[in-house]
Amino acid sequence: MDIIIKQSSNIKPKNIISEHHKSIIDFSKTWKGDYEELNSFLKSFSIAASADIDIIKPYFRDWSNMDGYADLLVRPKNKFECAIILKTCYNCNILLTISAGKTNLTGSATPRGGIILSTSLLTEPDIELDLENKDASAPTGIPLEDFRNRVLEISDQKLYYPVDPTSRNDAYVGGTLSCNASGFIPGQKGATRYWVKELEFLLPNGDLVHIKRGQYISENGIFSLDYEGKTISLPVPTYNRPKIKNASGIFSDENGIVDLIDLIIGSEGILGIITSCKLGLTDYPKENLELFLSLSSESDAIDFYEFLYDYFDHDMSKITALEYFGYNSQNYMNHKEFLFSNENDVGIYLQIPIFSNSLDSKIDEWIKILQSFNSKLDLDSVVVLNDPESWKKFFEARHSLPDNALTKTHRIGGVSIITDTIVPNYNFRIYLEKVHKNLRRSKIEYLLFGHLGDCHLHFHLIPKKNQEKESLEAYDYMIDLSSKLGGVYSAEHGTGKRKRNDFKKCYGEEAVTMIKNLKTTIDPNNFLNKGNLIG
Incomplete structure (x- = not known):
């Protein structure tokens, strides 16, 4: 059903807590920074709130592991309670940090004092x-x-x-x-x-x-x-x-x-x-064809991406995953012997939705597609992951990569760095070549994996304890290079507090001023x- 929407640049919000306006104004005139008093005030609206440090402390850190702190935790149950909290903080100039699942990697839910608003209710x-x-x-x-x-x-x-x-x-x-x-x-x-x-x-x-x-x-x-x-x-x-x-x-x-x-x-x-x-x-597809493909080199993997990009007339969403397991990934991957027959190979995971065809006919279709990419391709290097045991092994292999890399980093006393850079597909190959060359020169151990379908791969650096300076320099090199080649520092992880300087380097001081x-x-x-x- 087509719905006609009247377009406008004029935004007219609604005050949904007008009956509480006077009490919020009166409180803001007298509040002097006492969070116990603020706690009692918000509780008067039946808002779940606590100043107990043992209750608040689990919200001090998100997955970024950056240190945070706060004085009060609130857990509103609806938009009206959220509006009361916002209006009170707006009038009293109280720092407010929104905290959801805390899964971000850039510190966007890391509080810097004041109130944490958990959306869990x-x-x-x-x-x-x-x-x-x-x-x-x-x-x-x-x-x-x-x-x-x-x-x-x-x-x-x-x-x-x-x-x-x-x-x-x-x-x-x-x-x-x-x-x-x-x-x-x-x-x-x-x-x-x-x-x-x-x-x-x-x-x-x-x-x-x-x-x-x-x-x-x-x-x-x-x-x-x-x-x-x-x-x-x-x-x-x-x-x-x-x-x-x-x-x-x-x-x-x-x-x-x-x-x-x-x-x-x-x-x-x-x-x-x-x-x-x-x-x-x-x-929703009735099922998916799940394939794992081994290739002899990173260059072959990029060739395969370019082949599919043309085959699908530039619409890569016709497949629902195209993941890459590249340099050094095998050394950090559980069940690698199930997926690879050659220790120097790179791997590609493909997920293809099936809406009407049978699984067997879709397999036959993709054998032809793969052979049109490379007529000499060894079909024994293609693993069908549709049975439960094969899928379980692949799932464990894929998720073991970052876990095993982090474990090693902790063991050798270093600090892991995982990039989120991306460049346009026409600069993808040159970006990878330059980064590999720079990392080899720095002698930092690393592995490479990620989202080949978007030309978005993660370099996971595993520096030794005495390589912190070199690893940060390598990270800055990748950020600068991605920007120079028409890309950005963050394809999926955002900016948060950790990557503010990356934003400025990528877009310039004028862009920072625009957001301010x-x-x-x-x-x-x-x-x-x-x-x-x-x-």
Whole structure:
């Protein structure tokens, strides 16, 4: 069903807690920094809150392992409680950090004092499915995999949500929206932004905006926003943003034409809180063909990617995974003898959805495709992973890679560095060649694996204790080189607090200023998720 949406650049939020306005104002006039007093005030609205350090401490760190601290933990149950917390922090200038599943690797949920807002109780209303329009609404405080499984259940295995990051069992829906999480499907369909149809969004002052895709579009780089009793201009960033798999910084457009949904997705919580969403769905295949292919070199693997890129007429989302296991991966992979017959080979994992054909006919089809890529390809090097035992071995092999590498790093006393860089496909080969050469010169041990379908591979450095300086120099070299070749420092992990300098190096000081101008327009005291993207 086609829905006509009236387009505008004028945003008119709603105050959904007007009955509490006076009490919040009165509190903000008298509060002098006593968090026990703040705790009692928020509890008066039946908000779950605690100043007990033993309860708060588990929220001090996310998966980035950066150190954090805070004075109070709050766990709102709905958008009204979120709005009360935001309005109170806005008026009192109290630092507020949003914490979802804490699976990010860049410190975006690491608090720097003040309040931690955990979204773990934002679990209502229930997921609602629209079969006709192929979408589902969801709260933001549930694990992404719970949402994905529930969609499959209530659609009777007809529809599914295809974004499948590795952390999907722990990551919350809201967190994946905040960082524009991506999964294994190559191309834009692998990232969250593509599938977002609607958002329920609270601005830093607690006002609510219900947003449909296509409803609010900036004009000449500006949204008009009713805010704090005035109509203000909300400037959107216009720095040049590479049109590749990209989780680096806030969405921008050189012409200043941005959908408000795109501006919010991937903004890492600095513009407000998403309390619910509507996400697009797609047809669920009756099964997948799972293949593992061994090739003799990295060059052959890139040739195979380029072959498929042309074969699929540049639409790599026709397959749902194209993963690469390259240099030194075999040495850190369990069950390598099951997947590889030659210790110098590299590996490729392919997942191909099957909607109508039988598994056998799909296998025959792909044998022909592989032979058209290389008529001399040894078909014995292709492993079909569709039986449970084969899949189990591959699953364990794939997930053993980073675990075994981290274990070795800890044993030798070093600090692991895992890159998230990406470059356009036309510069992919030269990027890899230059990085390999630089790492060999530095004599740092490393391995290479990742998402070949997007030309997005992770260099996992395993430096010795006395190689910290060299490893940081190698990391900076990769960041600088990716930018020089038209790429970015972060394809899927975001920026957070850890990679702020990478953002500045990639986009320049002017881009930092653009984000600051956007941020300070609605959050002049920079209280909300301070330190993410900008200082």
